[in-house]
Amino acid sequence: xxxxxxxxxxxxxxxxxxxxxxxxxxxxxxxxxxxxxxxxxxxxxxxxxxxxxxxxxxxxxxxxxxxxxxxxxxxxxxxxxxxxxxxxxxxxxxxxxxxxxxxxxxxxxxxxxxxxxxxxxxxxxxxxxxxxxxxxxxxxxxxxxxxxxxxxxxxxxxxxxxxxxxxxxxxxxxxxxxxxxxxxxxxxxxxxxxxxxxxxxxxxxxxxxxxxxxxxxxxxxxxxxxxxxxxxxxxxxxxxxxxxxxxxxxxxxxxxxxxxxxxxxxxxxxxxxxxxxxxxxxxxxxxxxxxxxxxxxxxxx
Amino acid sequence: xxxxxxxxxxxxxxxxxxxxxxxxxxxxxxxxxxxxxxxxxxxxxxxxxxxxxxxxxxxxxxxxxxxxxxxxxxxxxxxxxxxxxxxxxxxxxxxxxxxxxxxxxxxxxxxxxxxxxxxxxxxxxxxxxxxxxxxxxxxxxxxxxxxxxxxxxxxxxxxxxxxxxxxxxxxxxxxxxxxxxxxxxxxxxxxxxxxxxxxxx
Numbered sequence: 001x002x003x004x005x006x007x008x009x010x011x012x013x014x015x016x017x018x019x020x021x022x023x024x025x026x027x028x029x030x031x032x033x034x035x036x037x038x039x040x041x042x043x044x045x046x047x048x049x050x051x052x053x054x055x056x057x058x059x060x061x062x063x064x065x066x067x068x069x070x071x072x073x074x075x076x077x078x079x080x081x082x083x084x085x086x087x088x089x090x091x092x093x094x095x096x097x098x099x100x101x102x103x104x105x106x107x108x109x110x111x112x113x114x115x116x117x118x119x120x121x122x123x124x125x126x127x128x129x130x131x132x133x134x135x136x137x138x139x140x141x142x143x144x145x146x147x148x149x150x151x152x153x154x155x156x157x158x159x160x161x162x163x164x165x166x167x168x169x170x171x172x173x174x175x176x177x178x179x180x181x182x183x184x185x186x187x188x189x190x191x192x193x194x195x196x197x198x199x200x201x202x203x204x205x206x207x208x209x210x211x212x213x214x215x216x217x218x219x220x221x222x223x224x225x226x227x228x229x230x231x232x233x234x235x236x237x238x239x240x241x242x243x244x245x246x247x248x249x250x251x252x253x254x255x256x257x258x259x260x261x262x263x264x265x266x267x268x269x270x271x272x273x274x275x276x277x278x279x280x281x282x283x284x285x286x287x288x289x290x291x292x293x294x295x296x297x298x299x300x301x
Numbered sequence: 302x303x304x305x306x307x308x309x310x311x312x313x314x315x316x317x318x319x320x321x322x323x324x325x326x327x328x329x330x331x332x333x334x335x336x337x338x339x340x341x342x343x344x345x346x347x348x349x350x351x352x353x354x355x356x357x358x359x360x361x362x363x364x365x366x367x368x369x370x371x372x373x374x375x376x377x378x379x380x381x382x383x384x385x386x387x388x389x390x391x392x393x394x395x396x397x398x399x400x401x402x403x404x405x406x407x408x409x410x411x412x413x414x415x416x417x418x419x420x421x422x423x424x425x426x427x428x429x430x431x432x433x434x435x436x437x438x439x440x441x442x443x444x445x446x447x448x449x450x451x452x453x454x455x456x457x458x459x460x461x462x463x464x465x466x467x468x469x470x471x472x473x474x475x476x477x478x479x480x481x482x483x484x485x486x487x488x489x490x491x492x493x494x495x496x497x498x499x500x501x502x
Contacts, residue, residue, distance in 0.1 A: 036482060043489045065475065069482045076490060107455045109448065138455045140442075 035066055039073050047079040055085060068100050075104035083110035090120055099131040106135030114139060121148065129157065133164045146173040150180065159186040166190035175199070183212045188219050197225025204235060207244075214247040221251030229257045236264065249280055258286035265292060397444045398495050404437045405488045412480050417473045420466045427464040431457060452487055456480065 035057065042050040050073075057070050071089065074082045086108060089101035102120065105113050114135075121132040136145050145168065149161035163186070165173050174190055183203055191200045200223060203216035217235060220228050229252065236248035252260050258281055265277040278296070281289040411430055416422045434456055441450035462468065463476045 040482070040485055040489060043486055044493060065478055065482075068479060072483050072486060076486060103455060107451050109451050134458055138451050140450070140454065 032063060032066055035062070036069055039066075039069050042073055043076065047077045047082070051077060051079055051081055054082075058085070058089075064096060067097055071100055071104045072107070075108040077108075080110070080112075083108050083113035087113050087116045090116070099127060102128065102131040102135050103138065106138030109139050114141065118144070126156070130160060133160060137164055137168060140168070142168050142170045142173060146170065146176070149173075149177055159189075162186045162190045163193065166193035169194055171196060183209060183216075185212065185215050188212065188215045191216075192219050192222050195223055195225075197223045197228065201225075201227070201231055204231065207241075210241075210243065214243055217244065217247035218250045218254065221254030221257075224255040228255050229260050232257070233260055233264070246276075249276065253280050253284060256284065258284050258288050261286075262288045262292065395495070397440070397446070398491055401437065401441070401446075401449060402488060402491050402495070404433065405484055405491065408433070409481065409484045409488065412477055412484065415477060417470050417477065423473060424464045424466055427460050431460050431464065434460065449487070449491075452483070456483070 039054070039057070042053060045053075054070050054073050058067065058074075061067070062070075071086065074086055083105070086101050086104050090098060090105055092098075093101050102117065105117060117132050117135055121129050124132065133145060133148070136142075142165065145161055145164050149158055149165060152158035152161055158181075162174070162177065162184075165177070166189070171194060174187065174194065174196070178187055178199070183206075188200065188203065191197075191203075197220065200216050200219050203212060204220050205213075206216075207213050217232065220232055232248045232251045232255070236245050236252075239245055239248070249261065249264075261277050261280050261284075265274055265281070268274050268277065274296075278289065278292055281292060408430055411426060415426055434453055438450050438453035438457075441447075441453055459476055459480055463473060463480070468476075
């Protein structure tokens with residue numbers, strides 16, 4: 001305990017030295033460095049003593065870096081007052097300081113403090129809502145992000161929540177969203193992010209919403225799952241819709257399946273189609289392109 | 302990470318399960334592929350525009366990943382070269398704490414030596430740090446170190462920003478400072494906790 005008291009004294013002395021250094025007018029940087037060292041040292045000090053020191057620093061104010069660091073130290077305290085202080089900054093702060101306080105709530109993970117985030121989300125602007133979603137990501141709170149997505153009435157809010165679920169690998173919740181709210185481009189992006197080729201294949205084969213279907217077909221090429229090439233070929237051959245066929249070529253193109261495109265080229269009897277397929281091979285910088293060009297120049301079909 | 306720390310990590314039985322998260326590697330590969338293909342596709346007279354994925358911090362990640370094509374993602378020694386029988390972990394929690402400290406120290410060193418002014422080099426280094434960080438975040442989850450897992454997860458958005466090629470050196474320096482401080486605090490906290498355990502035994 002004696003050592004800790006000494007350490008606390010040193011920490012306060014460093015904060016004070018920082019103030020004196022600043023008064024000299026030529027070492028604001030030195031002051032900040034000292035304050036940062038003092039903040040770090042507070043980790044060794046019992047929380048009931050460290051907390052007032054951090055709170056005082058936050059109330060006094062300082063550079064963004066210093067404030068962020070002070071909030072991070074708060075986030076590492078188990079004392080309920082630390083979480084309460086972060087909630088207060090998250091509610092009443094503005095700009096980056098507020099977003100940082102929200103992030104720190106995610107890091108702290110205190111259940112009561114996390115509960116306050118839903119109210120902050122509801123009343124916050126776009127940046128604040130994004131920061132809250134990030135806090136849920138940090139806290140690994142899939143259920144709350146799912147609830148936000150389910151309750152979202154604004155398209156952008158919905159998309160952001162869906163994207164966050166994808167980043168969190170929340171496959172089950174994404175499937176529930178599809179059932180509850182139907183397919184959308186946001187879900188396709190989510191399937192890409194979460195590498196869910198099975199769901200993409202279902203959408204790619206479902207022509208209920210042509211826009212979604214086309215996005216899904218192209219996305220199959222991006223994810224390039226184990227059956228992507230076969231599925232894309234099947235979709236291409238099985239459709240008479242130009243947009244669908246074009247999307248399938250895009251998918252093969254993105255997935256770098258040049259042999260499949262060559263096979264389609266050879267099977268095609270349409271000059272226009274052959275031209276498009278050859279163009280894709282050339283852009284892919286495929287070695288097979290020269291083979292085709294040589295054949296075409298020789299007059300072979 | 303030193304050899305003895307690697308052995309400890311291996312003895313925790315985590316690396317074989319999580320050292321190669323295939324879906325994550327595949328996802329990164331997809332993003333790299335997408336970014337590269339988009340460049341090619343810009344040359345093509347498209348009749349219909351294609352909207353690439355745009356997730357939370359997607360733009361930064363895609364840009365960063367495009368540069369990161371072909372990087373070796375894991376920096377760890379080949380697990381096959383480690384004989385786990387030579388090393389016995391007496392206390393799993395202690396070993397885990399030591400391995401985490403080693404990881405944080407390595408990350409500190411990487412961050413400190415980061416070439417702020419050279420965007421491509423910075424991006425490559427940060428992508429490697431992100432991969433390592435994910436590995437240890439999963440390890441923290443599996444060892445019920447929730448608090449540590451949250452902090453490691455919180456590093457990732459900052460690292461993503463730091464990996465972006467379009468930030469200024471000043472912005473990169475500020476992000477580096479923030480990470481350096483948070484790493485230092487976490488390392489201090491882990492060392493403190495380990496010291497407490499040793500003192501109390």
